[in-house]
Amino acid sequence: MFIKIFNKVLNKLFKEDIEKTKVLSGKNLLNNQSIKNSKNLNDYEASIFSQWGEDGIINYLINIIEPKEKIFLEFGVDNYDESNTRFLLFNKNWSGHIIDGSQKNIDYIKKSYYYWKYDINAYCKFIDCENVNDFLKSKIKKKLSLLSLDIDGNDYWVLQELDLNYFNPEILICEYNSLLGSKYALTTPYDRNFIRNKKDYLYYGASIQAFT
Numbered sequence: 001m002f003i004k005i006f007n008k009v010l011n012k013l014f015k016e017d018i019e020k021t022k023v024l025s026g027k028n029l030l031n032n033q034s035i036k037n038s039k040n041l042n043d044y045e046a047s048i049f050s051q052w053g054e055d056g057i058i059n060y061l062i063n064i065i066e067p068k069e070k071i072f073l074e075f076g077v078d079n080y081d082e083s084n085t086r087f088l089l090f091n092k093n094w095s096g097h098i099i100d101g102s103q104k105n106i107d108y109i110k111k112s113y114y115y116w117k118y119d120i121n122a123y124c125k126f127i128d129c130e131n132v133n134d135f136l137k138s139k140i141k142k143k144l145s146l147l148s149l150d151i152d153g154n155d156y157w158v159l160q161e162l163d164l165n166y167f168n169p170e171i172l173i174c175e176y177n178s179l180l181g182s183k184y185a186l187t188t189p190y191d192r193n194f195i196r197n198k199k200d201y202l203y204y205g206a207s208i209q210a211f212t
Contacts, residue, residue, distance in 0.1 A: 016113045022048055023090045030059045049086040054173065058088065058146070067145035067170050072096040073136070074148040075127060075158075079105045080112075084148040084173055095119040097140055101126035101151075127151060128192045129161040137166065148173040153194035156187040156206035180207035 026048035033056070036043055044060040045053025070092065072085045077098045080086060088094040098120065100106055106124040109115060115122070125135055147169035149155055155174060179202050180186045187206035188194070196204045 072146040076151040152196040176208040177205035185210040
């Protein structure tokens with residue numbers, strides 16, 4: 001118990017230094033991407049702050065596309081310790097908007113050392129089909145280069161409703177439910193108040209074929 005508390009305090013005190021080391025290690029790791037010359041995206045996977053190798057794939061894609069705006073939007077960031085856009089913020093100095101439905105998570109983010117150092121805005125909002133466009137258009141006035149959507153529930157329906165002509169992201173990241181397989185276009189029915197931890201483990205999101 002004491003060791004867990006000690007590690008938690010230590011991590012809080014030296015979090016910025018720890019994350020600087022992670023970013024530096026990530027830079028060194030991704031500098032070798034250009035020599036891979038592979039057509040398989042799996043070969044570019046690398047996780048610095050992301051969960052499943054998205055950091056490496058995003059870095060590879062933006063080096064090809066070279067986005068002009070360098071602005072991201074990420075839905076469902078939890079407390080932002082693990083995310084798809086944090087490495088872009090730290091390493092490439094992108095600007096961004098992040099959204100989560102928990103005020104506790106947003107308060108944590110706004111108290112973090114990086115919130116005043118970087119050009120990032122955090123909003124507490126439970127996103128649904130009825131509010132997504134009006135809310136985002138009130139906050140975001142420029143085109144997006146990257147949009148990451150992971151709200152563990154109504155992803156398919158929110159993405160379908162989202163005015164992509166307005167936001168026009170060059171890169172779109174969306175979590176799919178692999179447990180639903182890849183053969184059929186399946187999605188959970190729309191439920192405005194969907195909260196994943198109140199549902200069955202399998203019951204969330206949509207299959208990759210549905211997003212296709």
